[in-house]
Amino acid sequence: MKIAVAGKGGAGKTTISGTIARALARSGHAVMAVDADVNPMLGISLGLGMDRTERLAGIRQELSESAAEDAIHEHTIDGLIERFGEDAPDGVRVVVASRVDMPDHGCLCCGVSADRLLREIEAGGRTVLGDLEAGIGVLTRMEVGSLDVVLVVANPTPKSIEVARRAVEAAVARETKVLVVANRVTSADDLDAIRSVLGEHEMAVVPEDAVIARADAEGRAPIDLDETSPGVRAIVEISEWLVARPREKYAASQR
Numbered sequence: 001m002k003i004a005v006a007g008k009g010g011a012g013k014t015t016i017s018g019t020i021a022r023a024l025a026r027s028g029h030a031v032m033a034v035d036a037d038v039n040p041m042l043g044i045s046l047g048l049g050m051d052r053t054e055r056l057a058g059i060r061q062e063l064s065e066s067a068a069e070d071a072i073h074e075h076t077i078d079g080l081i082e083r084f085g086e087d088a089p090d091g092v093r094v095v096v097a098s099r100v101d102m103p104d105h106g107c108l109c110c111g112v113s114a115d116r117l118l119r120e121i122e123a124g125g126r127t128v129l130g131d132l133e134a135g136i137g138v139l140t141r142m143e144v145g146s147l148d149v150v151l152v153v154a155n156p157t158p159k160s161i162e163v164a165r166r167a168v169e170a171a172v173a174r175e176t177k178v179l180v181v182a183n184r185v186t187s188a189d190d191l192d193a194i195r196s197v198l199g200e201h202e203m204a205v206v207p208e209d210a211v212i213a214r215a216d217a218e219g220r221a222p223i224d225l226d227e228t229s230p231g232v233r234a235i236v237e238i239s240e241w242l243v244a245r246p247r248e249k250y251a252a253s254q255r
């Protein structure tokens with residue numbers, strides 16, 4: 001199964017991606033987390049810590065900067081994941097997908113975009129989870145069948161809801177199943193604001209949660225701080241929703 005997490009900057013994509021990846025891995029799934037943000041921070045929300053998260057982002061850049069003609073470059077996606085990925089807690093494998101800004105050697109390590117990586121990666125028996133960059137760019141470069149599910153994260157603010165609306169539109173146009181994630185909800189009014197625009201879609205609600213905010217401040221994974229907090233529990237429930245609905249496409253679910 002291939003899942004992408006989309007929405008406005010700051011909506012909670014990385015928090016939600018990291019926590020879902022950990023929860024799926026804990027329930028026995030092989031999880032491949034793809035950090036497709038230009039500013040890759042997924043490692044933090046997965047519990048890799050600051051140092052390993054930075055190393056993960058920089059390692060391909062180092063290779064492409066090395067002038068050595070004999071540097072060995074990667075030409076397969078599995079090779080890229082094997083060589084440049086990291087193992088996060090619970091057995092989640094994570095790789096950074098953003099394009100490096102160095103000369104293209106015709107290889108994947110120096111020239112693969114997040115779009116291409118997400119389109120071409122073989123899920124096989126794994127769950128591939130892509131934490132997208134802000135906005136809808138990557139989604140618009142997907143094709144019908146590239147993804148199984150798009151989680152569209154919306155905060156209860158007009159701009160966040162508008163970006164979410166466009167992300168839903170892009171996903172639906174590609175016949176991809178959508179789950180709207182109403183995040184940082186503090187009141188019935190918050191939820192109504194999101195429902196008034198996106199109410200026709202399936203929705204999960206994640207409350208505003210001090211544990212999630214604190215995890216971010218400490219550079220830790222929310223699930224490592226307190227897996228019983230309301231926000232973390234709500235995200236773990238989304239992972240259960242994903243498992244219960246493998247490969248069901250938007251078109252089928254809307255009939």
Ligand SMILES: Nc1ncnc2c1ncn2[C@@H]1O[C@H](COP(=O)(O)OP(=O)(O)O)[C@@H](O)[C@H]1O
Binds near residue numbers: 209
């Ligand atoms: N449910 C929540 N409760 C409290 N804080 C949250 C919640 N979801 C996200 N945050 C905070 O919002 C900020 C942005 O979240 P992040 O996951 O980095 O967003 P994105 O990846 O969409 O840019 C972070 O500081 C994060 O801790």
Ligand SMILES: [Mg+2]
Binds near residue numbers: 014015
């Ligand atoms: Mg992010």
